Amino acid sequence: MKAETTFETPRAGRFLGQMCKHFGHKAPVTFDERSGRIELPFGHAELTASDKGLRMVATAETRTQLDRVIEVMTSHLERFAFRENPDLGWTIIQPAI
Incomplete structure (x- = not known):
């Protein structure tokens, strides 16, 4: 199953780096300035960071x-981006068959 959300922010690269570095202490992570994967x-x-925002x-x-992944990613981004008050609306893009 898959779900996605986009957080519109001019600081997408910063938040991507923060999230990946944070989780890198606890789980396998690969990232660069534009994309990352957290296992x-x-x-x-x-x-994925772009000029428009951070897509997760x-x-x-x-x-x-899936709900647990969403919960963990949302709570951490809310903590890191608290000044921007992210309101993440996740959409299921690939339901179970």
Whole structure:
């Protein structure tokens, strides 16, 4: 299953780096200034920074695991970007078959 959201911000690259560096202490992470991948025990998240914002795609095997990836990514971005008060509306883009 997959879900996605975009946080419109001019500081997308900064937040991508913060998120990846933070999770890099706890989980396998690969990233550069425009994209990153965070491997969590219950799924993974792919982050892409652009001039428009930070796009995040969460992927997991089950809806419960997907919800956990979404929860973890949302709570951390809200903490790092608290001055911008992100309001993330996640959309399911690939439901279970």
